[in-house]
Structures are given as structure tokens and as C-alpha cells.
Amino acid sequence: MPPPDKKSTEQEETLSASTREEIQAILWKATDKLRGSVGPAQYKEFVLGLIFLKYVSDAFDEHRNKLAKALAEDGVPDDRISDFLEDCDEYTSAHVFWVPEAARWSWIVANAKSQGVGKLLDEAMDAVMRGNAALTGVLPKIFNRDNVDQKRLAELVDLVSDARFGNNEEKLAQDVLGEVYEYFLVNFARAEGKRGGEFYTPQSVVRLIVEILEPYEGRVYDPACGSGGMFVQASKFIEAHRGRSHKTDIAVYGQESNERTWRLGRMNLAVHGIDGNLGPRWGDTFADDKHPDLKADFVMANPPFNIKNWARDEGDARWRYGIPPRNNANFAWLQHAVSKLSDRGTAAVVLANGSHSSPRIEAEIRQAMVEADLVACMIALPPQLFRTTQIPASVWFLTKDKSPQGATRLDDRRDTTLFIDARGMGEMVDRTERNLTETDLAKIASTYHAWRGTASAREANLAYQDESGFCFSADIATVREHEYTLAPARYVGVGSPGALDPPAVPRSGPASLMKDLYAIFD
Template structure:
């Protein structure tokens, strides 16, 4: 049987998800669907490699007995970066024995077996198929539907890429279906791409302290593949942490599907309260932490608060200082925060001043409205670095004592009534502007030279920032406000209380 196309797989599996709606909560049906997708993938990828190996061995003239020995040698699979799947965890074996032994029981046992035989998956896969609250009829229907999806290679994509595309499709759709709760683990793809395109993580350590399902870490790996080829994926070492147990498991599966050997710590945990990578110094930090966290583990004696103790009712500047604490001497960080962070008063203003005077703020980007389906709070990007010097052989432009401001609020295009995406041209312009300002190798190769552009970008020295009392809203510096034609569109909310909550979050 030939491999299914990604579109066919998506249609099959979204139909499977529909079967669970209303019968289990959203977090549980993610485990059902994505867990089954993962098991089906590892089984199909195993069978695909097994068939390829059998053909090669037969062409070499080996006897059937000798071929049989090689086909059950785990090193033949792990050496090719294929998960080892024992017979009782293989999809065809489960299908053949499901009616007699019970599909839920066999699926849970298969998950156990795959985790036991593959160290990188230890404690990751869901065992939810044989529980009392799981209808075995539903489980059997899901199993049969997913059996119709073959995660094999297509003419232009290997099996791993086919599944990774499907997995990302489902993460996106689950986030859309779940609203705000879903947004806790999902960052819009265009925002992720913008961050990675600006940072250019060609090599070194990449870290996400609020990694969700691992989207930023995956995009960093894709950046390496796009610019250096699949053989260069090992040029970056990937680290992350996630506070939610279920989301941590999804991230582990997501990274494994993409062939990324990531260190997400032995278990989940709250980064601000329990840093799982205390000694890490990263070359690139990327984070989309929860906006305006009011309930967080605040410890005034924490060594990370080098520029001031963050206020009790908002963790924005805790996340910023955590990112700085993780940077190597020449590292760069990107943090997505609510717009209030660039001009908030009182304690946060003092911390912001200290960070500017320490020359940590490289660039501020004001994002367009409605990029985040799950909140109407306007957002911005903070780019932080410890070293704005030319950095020797890198021959960067000397940007010490300056900060780049980019106002991208007028960019993007609406994909539906409530959601906007940054276009390819938008991504290229924003990233290209930063690279030209910094004088990176990519800008030099493209002959890009930085110039201030009224209404879009401005390079300000620290004296100018002082004049603005350390407020870092790009609109204050670029010279022209947001045109009326691209003001954020009104979106119906759940009532005045919700609107006041968002407004309070913006200006707090």
C-alpha cells in the first residue's frame, strides 16, 4: 500500500478527533489522537526501514535465515535514527490481536514497550487507552481510522517529514479549537518564524524556558536544515522547559518526530520557581511566556534579578531577566511579551532603565494586532544581547549604546475574521532590517545597508532613550503612528469585565 498524502492523513485524523469531541475533555483527546499518531508513525517508519533493509539484503544474496537475523537487529534501526519497535508494539500485530485481547489493553502495552526500548521516549507516551473512562468502542473506532493513514515516504517527502507536518497541523488545530487554553502551548507560526529568522541560530545552544509543544525549537532546527541541509541538524544543541505535564509530553513527541535530540529535562517544572537547567549558558534564547503572569513564584533573593526584583503581580520582567541570566557572553535572546512591558511604570520602569543602561536591549519590535488568536492583548518582541560590539571575526557593525526600534503594527494580512499572519515579505523586511542594522554575514552577502525609515524603523542611542524616560514603544521613536487604515479591528468579547481585564493588563 502506498503512503497517504499529508492532506489525506489530516482529513482522516481530524475525523478521528471529531469522534472524541464531547466524550472526553480537550486535553485528553489531544493525548488520544497525538499518542496514536506517534505510535502509528514509529510503526510505519519501522516497517518502511525493515522493508528497505530486506530488499538490500536480498540483493546482496543473503539467505532468508540470515536476512531474518538482520531484520531483528535493533542496531540496524537505531543506527539509521529509526525507533526500535518490538513485535508486540507494531501496528499490524496490534491490529491482528485487537479483537481477541482488547485494543485498549494492547495500545497501552505498546506505549510501555516503545518507551522502555527507546530511552529518549521514557515517560513520554500516553497510556490512556484502557482506562475505565475510555470507551473501548471509541478506542477501536479511532484505531481503525488511523490504520487507514500510512505515514510512509512520498515522492518528495520522507516519512518523518510527512508526520511532522501532520503533527504540527494538529497542534495548530487543537490550539484553535481550545481557544485561550490552547494558546498556552502554541505560538503562531509566523511569530516563531520571525524570531528564528532574526536570531539566525546556525550553531550553538538553543534554549526555550517556556517551550510549550516545542514549536520554537523545531523551527530552529528547520532553519538549520534550510540553510545547511539535514546533515547540519546536530550543529545546534536544544534545551527547553515546560511547566505543564501534558504539554511537556507533547513537546517530547514533537521533537522526537522531527528527529531532534532535545534536553527538556527529566520532567516538567516551573522555570521561574525551579530552573531545570541551572548551569546552562545558551547562545540563543527564545521564549513566549504567559503574558502578565500575576501568580508566580517570586523570591526576592533570586540571583537572576540583577536589574531589580520584579513586582509580585506581574512576571514579565522575571522572564526577561531569566533570559538574560541564560545568555552566553555573546548570546542573543528573543522574548514575546505584552506591550505593557515596554512602557509600564513604577518597579518595571526601574528595571527597564537598568537593562537599557546595561546596554542589553538590542531591538524592540511592535507586532501587528490579532496575531494571537487566544488574546487581544497587543504584543511586542524584546531582543536582548550582552555584546553589541563587532565581535572580532564576525565583523558586525558596532552597535554599542544603541537600540533598534521596528514598528510592524501595520504589517500582516488577515487569514479570517479574527486572525492575522505575517507574510513572507513581512518576515523578510523585518528580519532584513535587523540584520542590516547589526551587519550580520547574511546582510553583508545580500548587500543590505541599514537606514532609518520613517514610520517603520529607527536606531536610537541611549541618550535618546533617556529623553523618552526609558519607554521602549517603537512608535515613540519611528516618527509616525499607526495609520488609521490598519488600526486593530474590533473583535466581540465576552463582556465589559473581560475587556477591562485586558486593558488593565496592557497598562499595568
């Protein structure tokens, strides 16, 4: 008996997949068909662009079928129904992307063999961008190039054809695709190692920031937005707490310096139904601020750690607390975040732990920021949250106003900073990666909310108190005694030994040791 046809077997697996996880795993495995045919730098853009096109087509068909059914029930004649079904406004008014006929997945599949799949895909991407202003310049047109194996691409199109993003009884096409898109982003970040950190922040870190900031409404800004994970999580937070109809209560603004990552971010916002402003194009936040007049209610950022040779201008008005050094942009990111805050805004910036106690110029800036009463909270994160780097990290929470803020009725925390040492938290999901658990996230966020006296803390009857080894509320005199060092371990006291010492990492020899050293000093 001849062996089963591989393509047919994979298609049968996809069609028989009954869960989101099964579909995701099969699609991820299928993308290996293009590995080696497409360069690593283009790979994720290539695959995610293809999945995005399938999604917009499925979502379009889903709405088209509902529209046709509703019109028929209303007694509209068949010839008039056809006119309505091809009316762009019937889709855009329902926040569904308009998909011209030549970009619909059924057309691509039907004509792929006769006209060439790569050519049809590039034309489809172009047609969707022309039909939707929000997608102008976003979708990749890289499928009909000489280096792309058209046979493998056709096989991948066959498999993606069987992934159903629409007509799902339990979830909208947008939600299904959003989950698949995030799954692929996570896997691409893992596959790319250190470079993956350029476009992806671990979900538990993003969730921690969002759970603490509680961005229910207002302007949300990320100056190093990568693929837009902060915005997606903020939207999910609002939906979970106030419902899908309130997702538009925030306006999102971002900037990204890498062209391909900027495109991924815009696609990510689109598949999650977020109308975000990531600027007219990509650009360096320090050299070419795309939102120069923005004042945000929330700033959320995970910028690249310890970057050297950045676009430093000593006369930049953002350096109110001191000119950052040439060899490290950490305090440039912090001051940029402060410059973007509204009068009562709050920022969360993830930085390497070296920012706690770095000497000389950074020490002077840190002192100036403390004396200006900008530092609300410092959280030391557990090790190994970031698969892409071994550098230990913390989150800086900054605000211009620690007063009760009138009707907001917060606790008065002027000249006070909360320190949280969460290094002993989290659980390993595999040999190299740790996640913060739901319990961890709840404890850290509720500690901050109790300290600040937020509405959510009052509703839960939470009252703040110091906890040895975990949290401490320090007045500015205490911070001065520590010479403005902001490492939480200096303030919270001694907890369990495991909370203060990172876990041992097995090494296989000198090469591994050198790799660790490079990670620390990079």
C-alpha cells in the same frame, strides 16, 4: 437502498486522499469520535499519542523494508536476514525508533478485537518507551480506562491505519508525520482558545524570531518551551539554509511547567528527529530551573503574559537589574533570559506591550537593562497574531555584546537600540486571526540584519537606514529622553494611520465589551 456505512466511507476517503492536506483534514474530523469520551485536558495528548505510535511503526516498517532489500541484494541468506531485521541496533544506529513486535501497528490491528484495543495500545506505548530511552516517561498510557469509549477508539484506530506516514515517494515518514503533528497542534490551540496559548506559539511569530536570530549552530534554549515549536522551526531553518545534515549543529534545551505539555513537546521533538533536552521532568522555571548551569547562544521564548503569584524569591541571583514585582513576571522572564546568555548570546522574548512602559518597579528594571546596554531591538507586533489572547505584544531582543565581535565583523551597535513598528503588517487568514506574510518576515528580518551588519546582510548587500513609520536606530541618549519607554511608535515617527491604530473589532453588546476588557487587564 440502505445508507452507506459511515466507517467504510471514512476509510475510503482516507485511502483515496492524495495530498497531505486531505489526510490531515480527514484525521482531524475522525478525532471527533472521541470528543466527550475523553476529557478536554487529555484530548490532544490522547490523539497525538495515537498518531505518534502509528508514525514510529510506519517509520520502523519503512526502514525494515529497505534493510531487507539491501541484505537480499548483498546475497545474505534468508535466516540471517531475519536475525538482522530483529536487531535493535540496525534501527537505532539509523536514528529510527526501535518498535517491539507487540507495539507494531500491524500487530495492534490484527489483535485489537480479540484482546481489546485500549489494552493493546497501552501495552504498545509501554513497550516503545522501554525500547527507546529518549521516550522514557513520554508516551501516554491512557487508552484502557473506563471513561474511554472502546468502540469509538477502535473506529479511530481503523482510520489512522489508513494514514500512510511511510512508503511515501516524495517525503520521509518523519517529515509527513511532522507536518501532521503541527497541523493538529494548531487545531488544538484554536479549539482550546486562551488555554491553547499554553502550548502553542503562532508559527509566523516563531518564524520571525528564528529568521532574525539565525541559529545556525550552538546551544538554543527556551525556558517556556510549550510543545517545542521554537526548536522545530530552528531545525527547519537550518535544514532550509544548510541542509538536513546540519540539523545536529544545534543543541536544544528547554523547560515546561505543565506535565502534559512537556510530554507533547518531547513527542514533537522526537517526530522531527531533534535530540533535545527538556529536562528529566516538567517543572517551574523560576522555582526549579532544570538547566541551572546552561549558557546558551540563543534564547527564544514566548512565556505566559503578565502572570501573577509566580515563584518569586527576592534573593534569586537572576535579578541583577531589580527584583520583579509579585503581581507580574514579565521582567522575571527577561532577566532569566539574560542570565542564560553566553557572552555573545542573543535572546528573543515575546511579551505584552505593557512591558514597554510599565511604571514603578518595572520602570526601574527597564532603565537598568537599557543602561547595561542589553536591549538590541524592540519589535511591536501586529494585532490578532495570537488567537488565544487579544493582548497586544512585542518581541524584545537582548544581547550582552553589541560590539563588532572580532572575526564576526558585525557593525558596532553599542549604546544603540533598533525600534521596529510592525503593527501595520500581516494579513487576516480568517475573521479573528492574522499571519505575518513571507514579505513581512523578510522585511523585518532583513532590517534587523542590515542594522546589525550580519553575514547574511553583507551577502545581500543590505545597508541599514531609518524608515519613517517603520524603523529607527536610537542612541541611548534618545532613549533617556523618552524616560526609558521602549514602545517603537515613540521612535519611528508617524507612518500610515493604520499602523498605529488596531483594527476595529465588531462587538455584539456589553458581554463582548467586558470580554475585551478582561483580555486587556488579565
